[in-house]
Amino acid sequence: MSDTAPDALTSGIELDELDPATRPQDDLFRHVNGRWIERTEIPADRARYGSFYLLAEEAERAVRDIIIEAQDSEPGTEERKFGDLYSSFIDEETVEKLGSAPIAGLLEVAAAVDSIPSLLATLGNLERTGTSGFFQLYVDNDPGNPERYLVVVEQAGLGLPDESYYREESFAQIREAYRLHLARMLDLAGLDDLADRAQRVFDLETALAAAHWDNVRTRDSQATYNLATVDEFAALAGDAALIGTWLEGVDGPDGAFAEVVVREPSFVTGLGSLLVEDRLDAWRDWLSWQIVRGTAAYLSSEFVEANFDFYGKTLTGTPEMRARWKRGVSLVEGSMGEAVGRTYVDRHFPPSAKVAMDELVDYLVDAYRDSIAAIDWMGEDTRAKALEKLEKFTPKIGYPVRWRDYSSLETDASDLVGNVRRTAAFEFARELGKIGRPLDRDEWFMTPQTINAYYNPGFNEIVFPAAILQFPFFTADRDAAANYGAIGAVIGHEIGHGFDDQGSRFDGDGRLIDWWTADDRAAFETRTASLIKQYDALAPLQTPDHHVNGALTIGENIGDLGGLGIAWKAYLLSLHGEEPPVVDGLTGAERFFLSWAQAWQLKARDAEVIRLLAIDPHSPSEFRCNQIVRNVDAFYDAFTVTDSDALWLPPEDRVSIW
Structure with a gap:
């Protein structure tokens, strides 16, 4: 067509x-x-193109118009908040000038990790502002009692698309490219001993992947419904103190983790076997990698381009990065999508x-x-x-019928990485804040x-x-x-x-x-x-x-x-x-x-x-x-x-x- x-x-x-x-x-x-x-x-x-993407491009242009107008809105309004978020992304001059400085403090925190308990507490705290961990956390209604919310704990921790990429022969070239990518990104972040660090991260992720359920098994709604008290969840790791220390770092609202759904219990057990002092160097490097990987798209061009070389060119075959304005629109969509959506609906x-x-x-x-x-x-x-x-x-x-409330979110037109972390913290708190409240069927x-x-x-x-x-x-x-x-x-x-x-x-x-x-x-x-x-x-x-x-x-x-x-x-x-x-x-x-x-x-x-x-x-x-x-x-x-x-x-x- x-x-x-x-x-x-x-x-x-x-x-x-x-x-x-x-x-x-x-x-x-x-x-x-x-x-x-x-x-x-x-x-x-683009990696693919067709009917869905033609419509997505139209929506993208419409959203850009809304965002650009919002840049001149009154300070403190939702419109100005997403306008400032976009401004911070589009301001290439400031981003280039800062280089890796926005994550220097985070990398120092990772470098200071001196024990497995220290790792767990640090990781839990960083997850509150968007750093990825070995679990993916989200809140959903309880399949066994659908009128209440529970935290769902899901396997995570990998830098490749899924566990099959770490074991199947057909992905051998991608694995080698990933090792090189790890070294390149850690080099940009100012770390040394690059080959050793990259290999440690890769080996650790390979061990994590071996504990992952495959993507057919993770579709099984019965096998992945495992209700557990916080003590039962912690016990899955072997040493219950491991999960307890991590939860202290997460610092959720009282009772948020009293009962959880553990989607892949054997992954927690496999993870527990890897949380040992002999692997501390690998975990510290892995934590540094999580910080770099999670922020690379918001740092200077050398980070952005290196990140795209692997995740765009190598993994999907896409030859060129999307224009900066398109990536800025995506950031706003992912962070304050409903705020933009209200105006989009009125117009379109x-x-x-x-x-x-x-x-x-x-x-x-x-x-x-x-x-x-x-x-x-x-x-x-x-x-x-x-x-x-x-x-x-x-x-x-x-x-x-009811729009999301962003009144507690703050954005700053001159602080891109700070905005990304603040929007992540806003969403993290919003999700955990559902626990104990009536089900919101209007969401x-x-x-x-x-x-x-x-x-x-x-x-x-x-x-x-x-x-x-x-x-x-x-x-x-x-x-x-x-x-x-x-x-x-x-x-x-x-x-x-x-x-x-x-x-x-x-x-x-x-x-x-x-x-x-x-x-x-x-x-x-x-x-x-x-x-x-x-x-x-x-x-x-x-x-x-x-x-x-x-x-x-x-x-x-x-x-x-x-x-x-x-x-x-x-x-x-x-x-x-x-x-x-x-x-x-x-x-x-x-x-x-x-x-x-x-x-x-x-x-x-x-x-x-x-x-x-x-x-x-x-x-x-x-x-x-x-x-x-x-x-x-x-x-x-x-x-x-x-x-x-x-x-x-x-x-x-x-x-x-x-």
Whole structure:
């Protein structure tokens, strides 16, 4: 598709982009997107590019305009706060002049660590202002008692994308590049004995990675729900004093850690075995590395460029860094996104879009209701509970009803690293401050200007930010088929997460509980196993030696399959028994599936494809499009697909779940 929506949308399909040399029966994805892929060069500052990123660029420009105006706002206002935050990033002259000075004090603190207890207390304290540790902490509602908040403790501590990068032969070159990167960054920070320090950090992270759960196991909502008192949590490390000392450094509110969810208990045990005095030098170097890595993007150009050389060029294949203003916008978005979002919504989200989305959601829920009622593999007890869960879904569209309060946050137009640390401290305190308070069901976990959507199992809610409600996903003035094939399928996808391999373990109140009969769960898992097998066999055209991980992507694949299938049923419901018109020479069914393919337009660099295959629970776009339609009977009818066509899948091999 072109970079902007056509002036006069009728079918909602960009007809000039359709490739007659590629039949939809053989490759729907390239029939719709092939011409665009062929002529499009991925921007030099991107690892991938397509429909989501075109919209993200529009939102980015809109947000920049808001931020620039905010720089002249009254001091003390939220607008001035994010204006000053942006100003501190854009002020390259000051940043260059400071060099590494903003982290000199932090590095001195790391160098002063003289024992494991000293390390733990220091790390806990630094985590309050954004330094990464060996745990990732966040607050969520308790899966066992969803009306209360708990701290969740998750494995962390690695500088590479995940544990597989430390062990798989295919990543050997990246490991070597990472060792060199460690030495380069520590050199810039003014440390000596670079090769030895880099090797110690790498060896320590390799040992940490060996204790990590892999990214398939970490998806398991039951295995990762381990409720523990603070004493039980501490005991997992072997020496309970280790965790106790770290918690003293974190210094959370009273009772914040009285009970926690430990997602990967064996990681805590593995970590405990590494927290020994013999490894003190390695831990001290690792702490220095965490400080440098966490601030490199906000220091002088030599840090920024070295950081990008590895995390951008090496890991994703991206040749050029994003423009400074874009990186400044990202900083504001990540730190004060809702403050910007309030103005974004006022300017860019018409009330009519929310009305249209409400109607689409209603039809999607109706279609799910009809489908669940008719499923032949599910017994009546489970069916009744599935329908009960569906009725309890909460849709959120556009923007939150109550905006986040940033009144206690201070920013300074001349202090970039200080701003980054203060915003991290603000968020850390805001999260831990939830403990003991009533659940805030009005909170959003994405900003309105985000091009995405999500399902939250603990809240049983589906959330659609304002910015995704644009072409190619949605426009109010095009034929309904294209909207149902794009945003309708996205809505269906998010609802479908409530019934995927993990979401289906939560009830309508967000409680992790087994509401299935054993026979129905077995029937469900038979179908999901078939879908896993399908995806395990797939490899992207551009990286044929690297396959999709069907077990890693199964949740998203279930969401895609249910989303598209139910969106089709919702479209039929919206017709109220009438025949859809032929528009631009296309039937309603053709428009529906062409719109689905149009939404997944994407081109990515080889290195990025390989990276995502290792860590991303989403399948590559070509398979989100093509492999899903192979399982949807309506696609065969729409394009008269036969057993001589490449996308043909024998009826007995097609998977239908919801």
